[in-house]
Amino acid sequence: MMIKSSQTPDRLVIFDLDGVLVDAQGAESQALMRLGLGMGVELTDELADDLFSGKRLSTCIALLEELAGTSAPADAVDIVRSTCEQILRTTLRPIPGVEQVLACLSVHMCVASNSPRGIIHSRLEATGLAEYFGDCIYSAYDIGFWKPDPHLFLWAAETCGYPTDRCVVIEDSTVGVQASLSADIPVLRYSSPAQHAETDEVTSFCDMRHLPALLEAGPSHTLC
Structure with missing residues (x-):
């Protein structure tokens, strides 16, 4: 059952692309x-x-x-x-459950990826997810900094007009998690059940349908 998020648009959720939105x-x-x-x-x-x-x-x-x-x-x-x-x-497919989650979230959303901008656009279009992000797409190639450098996430947050304490990053890779922590932005790590692991610094989850509840509960709560 999908959980409807009551988050208001005073929060920015920054999504990675591959492994978080699309299975590439x-x-x-x-x-x-x-x-x-x-x-x-x-x-x-x-x-x-x-x-x-x-x-x-x-x-x-x-x-x-x-x-x-x-x-x-x-x-x-x-x-x-x-x-x-x-x-x-x-x-190429969207990550299971992600489209339903994007449709129910009432937060500001953007994509920040190490991939070139053209690839980000084409993969979002091919999987039907482009409508949820519009022009809110940030490519490391546009600024010359790639994860694990924190600049990509900091650029996305600043351009969208949000302080880092009003942002959350959704990542699947170690370099993405490192970039988020270096940017001092809370991160939720999406992983398959086989990969699921939790550390003191990172909350992880293995079902995209749990994301709305995690965003409401905060990073100290884990659903898997």
Whole structure:
């Protein structure tokens, strides 16, 4: 049963994109794994997710180069993005329950992602989520700072007109959580049941339908 949030628009909820709004991280990891195979690096799905989740694409390719002990192709970024988009043509979906949650929240919402602005727009459009954010989209490529640097979240909060103590970040990756904590913005970490874990600093949840209740209860309450 969906819980209707009574939050008023005096609060900003900052959503990550991949792994929080849309299920695209698996495709990106697969594309990087294929590049890795061509460089002589074989990774398991679990290791690939640990290495790549939430990171800038060029950082992921640099990690592959370290593992391979050799340089990636000069057009590695284009190769990975092209492979990823081919996979996503038939697999891209919104995170289960997220559209219903966005429809019921009465808070100001934006997206802040390490992905290029064009990719953010296309993935939101393809999954039917674009209408919930309008122009409130913030790409690390626009300011030249990528998570775990806190600048992206601070920029989104300032541009939307909210102090950090009136913001909450919804993240799934370690680098995103680090960026939020560095920005001194409370963070709720979305994870699958298998990945679910809680620390003293971060509240995590594994069902997107729990988000409205968590936003009302505050970060000291966990639903999973």
